[in-house]
Amino acid sequence: MVNRVCVVIPVHKQHPTNAEVLSLRACTRHLASYDCYLIFPQDLDVSAYTTIFKSLLPRPVTPQWLASIEAYNKMKLDLRFYNMFSAYTHMLTYELDAYIFSDKLNQAHAFEFDFIGAPFFEGYWEAKPDAQLVQGCNSGFSVRNIQSCISVLSSMNKYRKHWIFYKLFLSPSRHIRLWLNRLTNNRYEVFITGRFAFYFDGFHLNEDVVWTEVVPKLFPNFSIADGRSALQFAFEYNLPQSLQLNGGNLPLGCHAWPKHPEFWKEYINFDNLT
Template sequence: MDNKRKICVIIPVHKAAPQPDELIALNACKKHLSSHNCYLIFPQGMDTSAYTAAFEGLLLKPVDPGWLASVEQYNKMKLNLEFYRLFAAYNYMVTYELDAYIFSQDLENAGAFDFDFIGAPFFEGYWEAKPGAKLVHGCNSGFSVRNINSCIRALSGMKKFRFRWLLYRLFLSHSSRLRLKLNGLTKGRLEVFITGRFGFYFADFHLNEDVVWTEVIPKLFPWFKVADPITALNFSFEYNLEDSLKLNKGRLPLGCHAWYKHLEFWSRYIDTRSIT
């Protein structure tokens, strides 16, 4: 690995008492990622002693409590330019939510630094994907790596789309028929503008931040490189786990997300005795 590459790991939490499965996740992070600066992101004023007791050396980064007040506010935090500027001294950010798990420290060979964003790939149907569903472009954020400079560059460039947002609000937001017609005429090329999906930046508009980063941002900024689904499978799994394992040629990924929701699969590979 390039010794000049600076990596930070962020572990966002919003409550003082971690659950047993979250401690399993935290211990895996400590085992495999403690050679990097690992930051606990928490609401200012919250007691963090349960986390620091489990992970000696964990760095504390309190943030505005409003940033972590709800799932929606957390998503907005991850789309906030000021959040990325907190970590501008680093090249890459590993997001490690405490429903993630990591099996190895080998970020390099998992393709973590080959893209501006990599995480578990999406399947058609997203969180309701059925076995046999096709892989689609886009990646999950819960266990992911992103290029911090690229994120800052993209968010800094959003202001140039404000005029298109205003046009959308004026002419298209109230006419689904017109939106569908224009999407058809442009063969979906301008979909992000026609539907106003980039509106998260200008109004009280919500999309999951990983959908924004891996589906919306690349349409606004074609230079922003998101991992292809097959490469992303080598990095992380989230849903359709048996299919994911087959598509990854029987190999486990570097890590995974939402493992506690799928214990029937992950208990083969993760020691869950403390919670089962």
């Protein structure tokens, strides 16, 4: 099956920063051969973006979807969002604090998993230099299988009875929760920790944690990139160690590069960044 990829670039303000302009220009260089959609709140003037990337496809969405970080995370867990792009096989999310170095998506394992992004290290953003890779990937620069995401979100309601059971009978008793968790080989961990509440309650959880840590517990066939493959795709933090573990090679791209200028200045031209 031929991979048909769309690129999704979410924005929520009229004018990009200088760093975001650099990110968008890198996207223009390496991803212009794909259908690239600018996702923005209805009625926002996005001419500053389309002037830089002339083939961008404007796709306005309800302003509530981009009203806050929490709302944005909810959008990326909304079946309606994925149905908008159901004509494609894969979605590449390119937030404008991402940067892409080449167009070689196949060589970076972009289509081998249901979700791939910069890998998580133990301790996450507070990871120490000797931290180990752990399951999970960041979504700021990522690729996900659209049909797999649609399948998961279309099947979530079958867990509603488990959620009601948890709320009524399990949540008051730590002993019963732990017993049931052991009985189900830790599968009930998503209920015990409250992480499942992202879907049935007002609980906030970053959507990349949902897709790469919670969903695989409920849908074991939903495949997440292993750490070594993910490093070939993207870096986000623990950068010197990431480079070392990747054999001294740059990944396809990176996320949150403006937070680490001392590392990235060797690889990204900051001349126009003021």
